[in-house]
Amino acid sequence: MSESDREIRLLPVNVLTGFLGSGKTTLLGRMLASPAFAETAVLINEFGEVGLDHHLIEQVDEGVLLLRSGCICCTIRSDLQDSLRDLYSRRARGQIPQFKRLVIETTGLADPVPIVSTLLSDPVICNHFRLGNIICTVDAVNGAGQLDRQPESVKQAAIADRLVVTKVDLAARGRIAALRARLKRLNPAAVLSEADNAAIDPELLLAQDLHDPAHKAAEVARWLEAEASELPDPRRSRRGAGNEQAHDHSAHDRPADVNRHDADISAFALTFDRPLDWTAFGIWLSMLLQAHGEDVLRVKGLLNVVDVATPVVVHAVQHLIHPPLHLPRWPSADRRSRLVFIARGLSRESVERSLNAFNRLGDRLHEPV
Amino acid sequence: MCGLCGVLGATHWSDSHASPEAFGDGAGGRTRRGERLYRVRLVNEVLQGFALDLSDFQGTSFVVSSRTGRSEMVGDLMAVWPTAEQMIGRKLDPLDPEVVTRLEQAVDARG
Numbered sequence: 001m002s003e004s005d006r007e008i009r010l011l012p013v014n015v016l017t018g019f020l021g022s023g024k025t026t027l028l029g030r031m032l033a034s035p036a037f038a039e040t041a042v043l044i045n046e047f048g049e050v051g052l053d054h055h056l057i058e059q060v061d062e063g064v065l066l067l068r069s070g071c072i073c074c075t076i077r078s079d080l081q082d083s084l085r086d087l088y089s090r091r092a093r094g095q096i097p098q099f100k101r102l103v104i105e106t107t108g109l110a111d112p113v114p115i116v117s118t119l120l121s122d123p124v125i126c127n128h129f130r131l132g133n134i135i136c137t138v139d140a141v142n143g144a145g146q147l148d149r150q151p152e153s154v155k156q157a158a159i160a161d162r163l164v165v166t167k168v169d170l171a172a173r174g175r176i177a178a179l180r181a182r183l184k185r186l187n188p189a190a191v192l193s194e195a196d197n198a199a200i201d202p203e204l205l206l207a208q209d210l211h212d213p214a215h216k217a218a219e220v221a222r223w224l225e226a227e228a229s230e231l232p233d234p235r236r237s238r239r240g241a242g243n244e245q246a247h248d249h250s251a252h253d254r255p256a257d258v259n260r261h262d263a264d265i266s267a268f269a270l271t272f273d274r275p276l277d278w279t280a281f282g283i284w285l286s287m288l289l290q291a292h293g294e295d296v297l298r299v300k301g302l303l304n305v306v307d308v309a310t311p312v313v314v315h316a317v318q319h320l321i322h323p324p325l326h327l328p329r330w331p332s333a334d335r336r337s338r339l340v341f342i343a344r345g346l347s348r349e350s351v352e353r354s355l356n357a358f359n360r361l362g363d364r365l366h367e368p369v
Numbered sequence: 370m371c372g373l374c375g376v377l378g379a380t381h382w383s384d385s386h387a388s389p390e391a392f393g394d395g396a397g398g399r400t401r402r403g404e405r406l407y408r409v410r411l412v413n414e415v416l417q418g419f420a421l422d423l424s425d426f427q428g429t430s431f432v433v434s435s436r437t438g439r440s441e442m443v444g445d446l447m448a449v450w451p452t453a454e455q456m457i458g459r460k461l462d463p464l465d466p467e468v469v470t471r472l473e474q475a476v477d478a479r480g
Contacts (some may be wrong), residue, residue: 290450
């Protein structure tokens with residue numbers, strides 16, 4: 001089975017996260033109102049009361065609720081593994097409709113990474129489901145304060161693929177602009193939008209993801225665009241030539257506030273002119289994530305791999321690495337490898353030097369056996 | 370699964386790939402076994418600084434060994450590092466300047 005066939009066969013799972021009261025359920029209701037997403041199941045990782053408004057749902061049987069639009073809504077009563085396996089089993093037996101997408105809404109205080117871990121690691125689940133976009137809501141009124149005080153809030157925003165600023169009708173434009181700028185610094189590769197009236201695009205939020213064969217090239221193009229426009233160019237900040245290491249002035253330019261939970265999180269991009277040795281890269285990344293997985297919130301990369309004609313896409317959330325993907329062709333004439341990191345307390349210089357050392361080691365040791 | 374993976378059934382991200390050219394099929398001519406042995410050679414360049422050694426076990430697992438004779442079997446690359454850390458009682462950090470400097474010197478020594 002080809003990579004594309006497998007991606008099409010698996011049911012996409014969106015993780016909807018965001019701090020308490022940030023409008024996750026409202027956004028979910030609006031997205032699922034779109035006829036294109038009528039056949040969507042929803043898992044609510046909420047203990048106690050079901051989070052969705054009651055006009056949207058009606059009880060079908062214990063643990064499974066049917067949305068009026070035709071969606072399935074199931075609270076996570078035990079652990080996520082059991083819920084996902086059970087949901088798939090019921091779907092396969094025809095006990096519930098043949099849903100084509102699943103949305104997991106987390107609690108406001110939840111760390112979404114264990115959900116991603118379950119989707120990528122469970123041998124049964126990863127044969128039926130695949131991770132789609134992680135969507136994070138950030139409240140325009142209270143979001144900045146939550147980012148200041150709540151580390152969960154920072155992590156939710158840092159690992160998201162889509163950031164949606166909510167309650168924009170209740171906040172001043174200046175406050176919204178400041179929040180948007182802060183989110184862009186924290187997670188430049190995420191698509192940032194505002195949940196005002198008709199502007200929500202459910203396709204962009206839910207469906208256009210890296211593992212969708214029709215959209216993965218466009219998604220990578222977005223990362224590269226963000227890298228070019230939002231991140232400091234290490235080439236411009238290099239002092240001198242040759243092998244001198246890059247120096248990031250942006251960290252000095254920004255005011256440091258040790259009380260902010262995102263104060264020590266930075267996004268940086270690395271660019272490599274020479275093709276990377278896949279084996280050396282794999283060894284390096286696995287070792288890096290073992291040592292610093294808690295601090296590497298996100299890695300996205302488009303790699304030019306030795307002896308491989310097409311680009312390889314790598315994508316990691318903390319210590320969880322998605323299966324790498326191939327793009328059918330390079331998005332532009334630029335064939336350099338590019339890696340974007342969102343990390344806590346790691347310097348670009350040390351990461352770049354380390355990967356260069358591992359890659360050069362690969363150059364020296366590579367002999368066909 | 371890529372024909373150059375370590376072994377059928379392996380699902381570690383650095384092993385498996387749907388594309389037949391994932392690890393440089395063709396020009397590089399790397400076979401599945403060659404890829405695996407190459408991986409062991411590379412990891413050993415890193416581990417020798419910690420007095421540890423990695424070997425392939427029948428194309429299905431790896432064995433991490435210390436110079437005191439202790440050995441642990443692991444399933445994939447990701448499991449090598451925590452096992453190695455447990456055996457030596459300290460962290461293996463690829464960003465550690467001493468580790469990086471040693472690798473750079475090893476590369477330079479090979480010309």
